[in-house]
Amino acid sequence: MTPDLIYDQMIAAGCARKLIFSWLGNPGVGGLGAIRRRIEPATSDVPGPDGAVAAGRLARLEVEEYSHFGMVGRYTAGAAKLPFYPIRSYFETDLPKANPLIREVQSPYGDGVVYAVPPLRPDVTIVHAQRADAAGNTQIWGLLGCQKEAAFAAERVIVVVEELVDEAVIRADPNRTIIPGLIVDAVVVEPFGAHPSYVQGAYDRDNAFYLDWDAITRDEAALQAWLREWVFDLDGRAAYVEKLGAERLAGLRPGSAPSGEVDYGSYS
Amino acid sequence: MTPDLIYDQMIAAGCARKLIFSWLGNPGVGGLGAIRRRIEPATSDVPGPDGAVAAGRLARLEVEEYSHFGMVGRYTAGAAKLPFYPIRSYFETDLPKANPLIREVQSPYGDGVVYAVPPLRPDVTIVHAQRADAAGNTQIWGLLGCQKEAAFAAERVIVVVEELVDEAVIRADPNRTIIPGLIVDAVVVEPFGAHPSYVQGAYDRDNAFYLDWDAITRDEAALQAWLREWVFDLDGRAAYVEKLGAERLAGLRPGSAPSGEVDYGSYS
């Protein structure tokens, strides 16, 4: 939906053929070089300094582009098994010309036309959350984005959590459950798994990383070196977190802002 | 959406000309006599024993009928200013024949037809909730039903709450806010305001009332007598609650089932 640093990394590593999105960038900082190099002909013709995964050797990135609400509508239609989702966006813009999957649909009440977007059904949706139980029942607070819709729309769902909790913790507050274990295929317990991004209540965005990325992403060699150092040469995510160092991570911890409790009542 | 006792009371009192709904009844108990008498010709021809508000003197009740998802779709379209909402219901049922507002709409992707329901924009939506602040920011836990959609779809919104709380209570847990004060026209603080129904964590359904209602609603005279005693002759809702009696209400209090707390984190 909103490709940022992690997409830039995956695309630099050659993991993607096509991007379906509504906004791309390094939020609050700048652009994403690996993605731009695979979209802009002037830069994508330049071979990268590195071997097989250098940008210059990779095919142009296919692009299928919507607005935010369009992407939300696509996931919603995917989750609800609807053939389309109607929204009032796109009139008098060039987006329907750029993307022929954005189509008009007539209201059956004779009051005009709206635009439609088609359902999106990801092969896999990966959601990061504060906590889940072993059955995959997942709770999130703070921004929810479009994670529920993207999970329900997907063929498979992987939940990455800061903390594995007892089922009783989940069942004590069922209104916080965003994704039921019913649709979850795997729960991965990986503290700091959202780094360099943040998790509400757990840690802040590592803004130094975002700022540093701006220089790295402009230079294909630097990007490939970063991938070697921080991805390929490390034995999994735990090693990545260890390499970041305890001090850096501790500096990302927010102060406390407790929610308060409510009472569901015991009815027996 | 699901007319139950309070609708039966309002219709017996002559407050309604038309019912737009998906299910009607006394949940878990039986039927709603006042409504049935204004729909079934055999009974609606019988004049009521009481004066102007007797069922027999009132016109037949207009009926506009959907399924649950149809009503949800109507409110959703109303809240989102969509000209229609598409759902996969109604195929091969008699509902579209009974209600010509249920119409087919073609998918613009050439993969068939779904049904559409039209937007519903209530003049007023009344929501009962556990708590709100003075600005109308309203929090609900437990069943959410279609209250958010119905509130956003409405011209005016009245929130009735068990408890008025400080703004800080709301802001401590923004994920629990279902309705923002922005769309609320009035906050009414009325403990036990949902009686004889329940409020999660606050009180249980007064089941004796529902059982008693079955006899009352079958007999127009008994129903009108109930309205006199419990509505017309009382000076507002507080008098109704007082008349119920502290003992009866105390018996409806559930045990405690606390939600636990989460931490939003302080990011400054």
Added chain:
Amino acid sequence: MSASAFSKNEMMIVAAARELAGQRVCFVGVGLPNIAVNLAKRTVAPDLELVYEAGVFGARPARLPLSIGDPTIVTGATAVTSMYELFSFYLQGGLIDVGFLGAAQIDRFGNINTTVIGEYDSPKTRLPGSGGACEIAINARQVFVIMRQSARSFVDRIDFRTSAGNLGGAEQSERIRREQGWLGRGPSVVVTDLAIWHFDDDGEMRVDSLHPGVTIDDVRATVGWEPRAAPVLATTPVPSAEELRLIREELDPGGAYTS
């Protein structure tokens, strides 16, 4: 009533509950399905995920819910969602294995009426309406029905088709389900106070098991068409002492459903 004696309603509820053995996710309808599913959760299907249309997934009601919007279905549940999300993502999204419905009228192909007896615009009896039934009927993978059986309820022609069953037969039903992309295969069992019915390949229901003390003539006398019976009719096993105890002590101590 002694533990060995039982009412027709108790037999019906027990038989319906047993049909849920091995099922995973059940959408619970209002009325009789509510008690049958709650009994199943306590007996043959402890892992059954109960879904209530008011917006609950994974309910663990501590008592029999008085309605399908009872607060006891929320406390201790896995998840609460809006009705929008429940109907969109869980039901229409195809996550429901069994939809458990009641009915006022049913025909031989399992089509259901819960709307009106008589003409729609001038009904003899106004019934509750669809609620979520018409969408459960086409989106749940299978539909189970529980209802009392009588000449007024098992009819040759239902007065209003609220919820689609096997339509005019299996051939038509399968074609339309395929064409429309319905996720459900339609009705698979009807449990009454007299018998257990399943569906033949042509989509018509067939008596497979008579409850203790019920004869095939009792069934014929309460069906508005010439009913089909399995070549060898089983007898439904009587309720166990534990099943009866659960109904009488935990689920329906007032006997509202079962007396």
Added chain:
Amino acid sequence: MSASAFSKNEMMIVAAARELAGQRVCFVGVGLPNIAVNLAKRTVAPDLELVYEAGVFGARPARLPLSIGDPTIVTGATAVTSMYELFSFYLQGGLIDVGFLGAAQIDRFGNINTTVIGEYDSPKTRLPGSGGACEIAINARQVFVIMRQSARSFVDRIDFRTSAGNLGGAEQSERIRREQGWLGRGPSVVVTDLAIWHFDDDGEMRVDSLHPGVTIDDVRATVGWEPRAAPVLATTPVPSAEELRLIREELDPGGAYTS
């Protein structure tokens, strides 16, 4: 930089923030709008309700949000919703008074490009894309734009119309807005590092105020058409010491936006 001196970017942000005086509900776009709106909330519009597209209504960010999905917009907010609900009920539902957008290119009628420079299929520069901008542009009651002004950004023809402004002029814009039932009246102000622009009755933008030290020739040199100017050009009041303090000490101590 002393308190009395200020950068062009600081002047732009201060001028943009002041335009929000008296407004109630503001949808905050990514980038420059984020800092302008947060400054307004601390100065001319303390009651402003900040709406962030990631799903927050009534944000009270304790610091300048690093992005429009920063956790500081959640803590202490009035409400968090899904993006679905935010775009459906708040934005498309018509509850937003002002949508505050940035832009890479703008034309004289306030149409905006944030998609590509050059051909769409073979772009010279790939920009971020619409995000929520194309829906904000037609659903927010008014649109405010903040952007740096240059011959590359104020162009006679934008390369791609991401978000509708006054289309080919007010007549066409009003007709289409009426026909399509758009809730928004379109762009009403553009604030740049040089000037403040509003829109004439015919839908074309007009310079109303020049920032201190800027001449109309500076403006002409950075606009790809012959720009219109108000008969009497105002001079934008300089940033106050308090406005500068808020920017430098609280909102952008690193100077990312304002240096």
